[in-house]
Amino acid sequence: MLASIRPDSLNLPLFVHVFGAMVLVGGLLAAATAAFVARGDIRVLRVGYKTLLFVCLPGYIVMRVGAEWTYSRERLGDNGSDPTWIAIGYITADLGALLLLIALILGGIGMRRARNGAAGMLRVSLVLSVVLLAAYVVTIWAMGAKPV
Amino acid sequence: MELNDWLLALHLLSAFALVAALVLFTVVIVAVRRTDSPEQVASAGRLLPVGNTAVVVGSLGVIIFGVWLAISLDGVKVWDAWVIVAIVLWAVATEAGRRSDPEFAPAIERANELVAAGRLEPDAELASLARTSKGLTLHLIATVGTLLILVDMIWKPGA
Numbered sequence: 001m002l003a004s005i006r007p008d009s010l011n012l013p014l015f016v017h018v019f020g021a022m023v024l025v026g027g028l029l030a031a032a033t034a035a036f037v038a039r040g041d042i043r044v045l046r047v048g049y050k051t052l053l054f055v056c057l058p059g060y061i062v063m064r065v066g067a068e069w070t071y072s073r074e075r076l077g078d079n080g081s082d083p084t085w086i087a088i089g090y091i092t093a094d095l096g097a098l099l100l101l102i103a104l105i106l107g108g109i110g111m112r113r114a115r116n117g118a119a120g121m122l123r124v125s126l127v128l129s130v131v132l133l134a135a136y137v138v139t140i141w142a143m144g145a146k147p148v
Numbered sequence: 149m150e151l152n153d154w155l156l157a158l159h160l161l162s163a164f165a166l167v168a169a170l171v172l173f174t175v176v177i178v179a180v181r182r183t184d185s186p187e188q189v190a191s192a193g194r195l196l197p198v199g200n201t202a203v204v205v206g207s208l209g210v211i212i213f214g215v216w217l218a219i220s221l222d223g224v225k226v227w228d229a230w231v232i233v234a235i236v237l238w239a240v241a242t243e244a245g246r247r248s249d250p251e252f253a254p255a256i257e258r259a260n261e262l263v264a265a266g267r268l269e270p271d272a273e274l275a276s277l278a279r280t281s282k283g284l285t286l287h288l289i290a291t292v293g294t295l296l297i298l299v300d301m302i303w304k305p306g307a
Contacts, residue, residue: 018302026170028168033172037195041191044191044194047179145157
């Protein structure tokens with residue numbers, strides 16, 4: 001049933017979107033875990049930040065490209081208004097981009113300061129990944145359950 | 149929202165938990181293979197318990213809610229080819245992932261022992277344990293198997 005209501009032309013864009021989202025969420029889980037288990041250990045915080053930079057950022061870009069590609073193919077907005085689940089996706093994606101950018105900038109500064117033993121900025125950067133992870137869990141639920 | 153909507157949402161959340169765990173394990177594997185410092189290996193190993201929880205929740209959730217959904221949906225049968233392919237791939241990926249865990253565990257244990265003993269200099273045995281090719285191969289099989297499940301779920305060959 002699910003396959004019959006989705007045109008085949010959506011398969012590749014949807015795959016790109018879901019794959020990017022999964023990489024993004026996986027990276028966020030690793031970064032958020034690093035924030036919780038580090039207990040001041042700069043090595044763990046560094047692993048978390050590198051995950052944000054080298055896993056979450058590419059994952060986000062792939063997810064966002066796939067989302068726009070799917071949206072344009074599916075023509076969901078053609079009747080004037082988007083379903084709620086699409087709106088949730090856009091809000092969390094756009095705010096998520098902003099938060100991810102802030103986390104990357106703070107973490108970048110934190111990586112420099114960490115050479116002197118200061119871990120505060122790195123920790124704040126990774127705590128933002130916890131917020132992002134929570135937001136994306138809600139988004140995944142909305143994408144699956146599609147409320148209204 | 150109907151039951152099937154909830155089942156699909158829980159199936160999807162479980163799939164994300166499973167892949168998130170695989171990404172976390174990949175991060176740890178990359179981190180431990182790039183160093184022979186006991187402190188760095190032990191530090192990366194501290195991420196593993198969360199990954200272990202996520203992989204169990206994700207693996208079980210994805211199969212339970214997936215099969216339940218296949219039974220519940222009118223247009224899908226558990227014996228549809230793409231569903232059977234997904235179940236076989238899930239079994240292969242789960243078993244490969246389960247077998248990769250004990251391959252990396254000795255490296256983490258060795259690193260923790262060295263750190264506890266105050267021996268923080270690079271250790272050749274630790275480097276050898278951390279760069280297990282069998283563990284890496286099993287992890288790659290689990291990752292590729294899971295990626296193929298995603299391909300199968302989206303393209304649904306034969307549906």
